[in-house]
Amino acid sequence: MTTAVLDRPDTRPRPRHRLLSHRARQAAARGPLAGTMVFTVATVLLLVGSVPVVDRALVLSGLALAFGALAVAWVARLPAAAPASLAVPVAHVAATGLLYAGTAAPTTLFLLLGPVWALSAHPRRRGVPIAVAGTAAVLLVPQLLDAPLAASATLPGALVLGPLVVAAGSVAVNANTRRAVAQAQAIARLQGERATLLAQVQSRADELDTASRILAARAQTMTSVIDAVTEQSIIGTDRDGTIRVWNPGAEKMLGVPRPDVVRTRSILDFHLPEELTAAAEDGGSPTGLDALVHVARENGSDVRDWTYVAADGRHRTVSVAITARSDDRGAHAGWNFVGTDMTEVRATERMKDQFVSLISHELRTPLSSILGYLELVMDDEDQPLTEEQRQYLSTVERNAQRLLRLVGDLLFTAQVESGRFTLQPAEVDLAGVVRAAEETARVAAANAGVQIVVDVPDEGLVVSGDAVRLGQACDNLVSNAVKFTPAGGRVDLVLRPAWRTPDGEVVDVIAPDAVPVALLSVADTGMGIPAGEQGQMFTRFFRSSNAQRNAVPGVGLGLTITKAITTAHGGTLGLESSEGVGTTFTMTLPVSLAG
């Protein structure tokens, strides 16, 4: 492509002085030719005696001067405009004067015509006075040299009239010459400008050609990329929703070939009208295209599920990312709709949800019976149990409760995953939550020989959140710490106010843009978590190698749930651990501004 530019013929304007000097060389070549001929004829006439020679010395010196100047002119080839080029006609005027004096023949005055013409036509204006003065001098030469007088030369009027005629003619010739030179220069300048313009036009045409080829190549690349997407629909529309781009993925998803939709159909033809109406009501926008794009218009982009209606009438649930498209000037040109068919995925999700809630119901119902009747038996005052019976039934009850917690955890995890997890916000005193968690774990800790130390502010620390869920999160952290700490160990529960900076760092003193938080740390002197596993601790069903090796009971949901609860409250949960030393979980929750 670049060769098109590089191979372009050189049409740049040539410098003007080169054109002029070429013409000047032509003039310089012509000038001496005429002068040579005239003086050669004069010499012949003198030799044959047609013109009488009165003073041989003057005639010879005149001829010598004339031919000497011609010889110099032939050799030097002076440019017409050069000041030195005046020298040759001046020499010829002088030579004419000598010949006139040496012959006393007025005929010789014709020899003045050539040099006077050359002086007058000279581009330099000083040629005119030189011609006038020269003519006058030639007419006066015979008298100055006391040469024999010719009849005509005796007329005093001729002395005046001759130079006047010469002067008038010279001025006219010189003016014409100067005009001709100016015109030649203007023409040369225009020609130069024309050449420059032509070159510019050619250069611009080449650039355009290159640019259009690059653009065509880019368009080809874009088209081939879009055409390679066969599993996602890529639909581009004008601002009014008329389809302009329709990729093979859209053809496959909606069953309509590209030629049948581009420029002729609207994106709205493939949407459910009632869904658009509902979206318009929700978003407070007019129905139609506005309902589809108003969120993308406000936020720059929008990803959500829409129902596409395929050519055969089938409904597809499609996750559509909507973005605005701009033209080359940055003006809004239309909309892009990139869709992924989620019909099967959403159906599976619904089935999973139904399955989880069915299982949880089916598991809870027998557990309700087990726990209810156990309670009746154990609390029956009329028929008290033996100590042994009570111990056995307590074991049954404990395991039934454990099963119940597991069902609850599974259901909760499923709710978190499907986004159906809701909080019941209230003002919650975290100090109370921490004390309650200690109470819950107290018996288990005592049995395991683990000491729990609680350090909470007496005045309490209020956060905005769901008391039940925060209690659950706190219980999980404390029971984990107790479970993973060997006998003789210790668990420290510390709650204090702190600040969290925008980059997530927790500091004790106020910092710019930091938000007040409640900081809860649960530190144990347990077996610790291997460094390689610390990043996975919040992954559901993940169990650390230490937990498995030491047969610590659990299924790997507690920390997942704790993290989900913390995140839902706008808080953070992190851990620090070293094997054999212990683990510290640190939770931060935004402090309630009302509290």
Add this chain to the structure above:
Amino acid sequence: MDPALHSPDGGHHAAAAATGRTRVLVADDEDDIRRLVSLAVRKAGCEVVASAPDGTAALAAARAELPGLAVLDVSMPGATGLEVCAALREDPATAGIRILLLSAGASPDEVARGLSAGADAYLAKPFTVAGLVQQVRALAVREPVA
């Protein structure tokens, strides 16, 4: 046919009312739970006048017996506890019956739906017998509307 459907006192409302014990309808599709709830109701000092294994039977029994309190399971065949609750509230004859809903689902949404359907109280399964006794007592103490 569930024998429990037959009212233990043969429909003599006045007799029960005379004893001062609140007459209670118990509805749950699980026999074991229904018996457990009935036990708890009696422990609370109330009288079980009808027990139904599904929503349709529960609605019929409520209209026939006009109990002071109905303890309804939410997920039942026929009509759900929420539907029975709404139907009882619509009918002026049964609108005064106090209603305690029992459900295996304890999400805030379900509680809200239960209460907006007109229930007086809501208890999540699995409940403790002691907790249920306490709830039934609390609702039975109130004077019957009708």
